[in-house]
Amino acid sequence: MLLLLLFLSLPPLSAAQLCHPNDLAALLAFKNSFSNPNSSLPSWDPQFHCCNWYGVECNDTTNRVLGLDIASVDLHGTIPPSLSKLHHLQRLRLHKLPNLVGPIPPELGQLPLLGYLVISWTNISGPIPSFLTNLRSLSYLILSFNRLSGPIPPSLPSLPYLYAIDLSRNLLTGPIPESFGHFLLSTALDLSHNMLSGDIPASLGNVNFSRIKLSRNKLSGDASVLFGKDKVADTIDISRNSFEFDFSKVGFMESLDVLDISHNKIYGSIPKQITEAVYLQFLNVSYNRMCGEIPTGWKLKYRSESWDNSSFFHNRCLCGVPLDPCK
Ligand SMILES: *[C@@H]1O[C@H](CO)[C@@H](O)[C@H](O)[C@H]1NC(C)=O
Numbered sequence: 461m462l463l464l465l466l467f468l469s470l471p472p473l474s475a476a477q478l479c480h481p482n483d484l485a486a487l488l489a490f491k492n493s494f495s496n497p498n499s500s501l502p503s504w505d506p507q508f509h510c511c512n513w514y515g516v517e518c519n520d521t522t523n524r525v526l527g528l529d530i531a532s533v534d535l536h537g538t539i540p541p542s543l544s545k546l547h548h549l550q551r552l553r554l555h556k557l558p559n560l561v562g563p564i565p566p567e568l569g570q571l572p573l574l575g576y577l578v579i580s581w582t583n584i585s586g587p588i589p590s591f592l593t594n595l596r597s598l599s600y601l602i603l604s605f606n607r608l609s610g611p612i613p614p615s616l617p618s619l620p621y622l623y624a625i626d627l628s629r630n631l632l633t634g635p636i637p638e639s640f641g642h643f644l645l646s647t648a649l650d651l652s653h654n655m656l657s658g659d660i661p662a663s664l665g666n667v668n669f670s671r672i673k674l675s676r677n678k679l680s681g682d683a684s685v686l687f688g689k690d691k692v693a694d695t696i697d698i699s700r701n702s703f704e705f706d707f708s709k710v711g712f713m714e715s716l717d718v719l720d721i722s723h724n725k726i727y728g729s730i731p732k733q734i735t736e737a738v739y740l741q742f743l744n745v746s747y748n749r750m751c752g753e754i755p756t757g758w759k760l761k762y763r764s765e766s767w768d769n770s771s772f773f774h775n776r777c778l779c780g781v782p783l784d785p786c787k
């Protein structure tokens with residue numbers, strides 16, 4: 461009986477006490493910065509442990525917030541600076557938020573442990589800020605499908621752990637920085653669907669890209685530097701640009717799975733060595749200025765049928781299967 465009285469006299473254990481007060485305050489500030497906080501994040505109720513709120517991920521031991529993953533929610537407003545108060549944040553994903561607008565706030569550069577940053581399919585605008593280079597732990601940076609504009613910050617490759625960078629489907633202008641030839645790791649780079657212009661820097665030949673996509677820009681120059689027998693790319697997509705170089709001299713990596721160079725001004729012939737790219741599943745060299753016989757004797761592992769003529773058509777004088785026989 462005494463024990464029961466003692467128990468009843470204790471204040472009710474509020475689950476919210478499990479949250480670190482700093483994290484709880486930062487999350488509530490995040491929520492309340494939007495004009496429609498209660499309809500957009502109804503589970504974010506201080507009565508409940510914040511680690512159980514929608515999109516919040518905590519460390520099981522410390523209950524510190526490690527991750528925030530908010531997707532397909534009707535949030536109205538800008539990215540709140542209060543995010544920088546989540547000092548333990550390692551992962552942040554803001555995805556499919558059509559009413560998220562405004563620039564990336566400088567406070568986002570103040571998250572020392574952030575390794576994974578995804579802001580995609582939103583209406584954020586303004587530049588890709590160079591203060592992202594302050595995120596020294598960053599390994600994965602996806603800013604695709606937004607309305608970001610201006611040049612690409614040249615400082616990004618100085619991030620020591622960065623291995624995936626996707627800035628595709630924005631309104632970026634200017635050239636690819638020369639410094640993009642100085643990534644420290646084998647990087648996957650996607651800059652497609654922007655308005656980038658100028659010659660591709662020769663320095664890009666120094667990088668062993670695991671994947672590179674530059675399609676649908678206004679880029680020019682010699683993209684043969686991206687190729688090489690000893691490299692590891694699984695995808696090279698440089699389609700719909702103004703690249704101009706001799707294709708006869710490029711070497712193909714064995715790992716190549718997708719190759720799209722269509723709609724450029726590429727000349728020369730298709731090297732026989734391409735038939736050794738055994739994992740090739742998608743090939744398109746159409747709408748260029750190439751000549752000569754299409755190689756035969758493909759050693760494809762995952763594709764037995766012969767290529768469609770649309771992979772090769774609209775060139776100056778390519779011939780042989782699947783186009784007309786060479787004269
Ligand atoms: C959670 O915190 C503990 C104690 O600081 C740490 O040892 C552990 O690695 C952390 N776990 C994660 C997933 O970060």
Ligand SMILES: *[C@@H]1O[C@H](CO)[C@@H](O)[C@H](O)[C@H]1NC(C)=O
Binds near residue numbers: 556557605
């Ligand atoms: C940006 O806003 C427009 C107009 O509200 C909307 O149609 C579009 O879907 C939004 N974009 C994204 C990627 O959500």
Ligand SMILES: *[C@@H]1O[C@H](CO)[C@@H](O)[C@H](O)[C@H]1NC(C)=O
Binds near residue numbers: 646688690
């Ligand atoms: C690219 O990376 C692979 C695998 O790490 C390595 O074997 C190869 O030598 C590298 N090639 C170049 C040109 O750096």
Ligand SMILES: *[C@@H]1O[C@H](CO)[C@@H](O)[C@H](O)[C@H]1NC(C)=O
Binds near residue numbers: 769773774783784
């Ligand atoms: C491509 O093949 C299709 C069907 O086999 C044929 O109708 C078409 O004329 C060919 N086009 C060219 C440019 O060879």
Ligand SMILES: *[C@@H]1O[C@H](CO)[C@@H](O)[C@H](O)[C@H]1NC(C)=O
Binds near residue numbers: 745
């Ligand atoms: C190759 O690209 C051209 C131009 O975009 C397109 O018409 C054709 O269908 C594509 N072929 C294949 C096999 O992707």
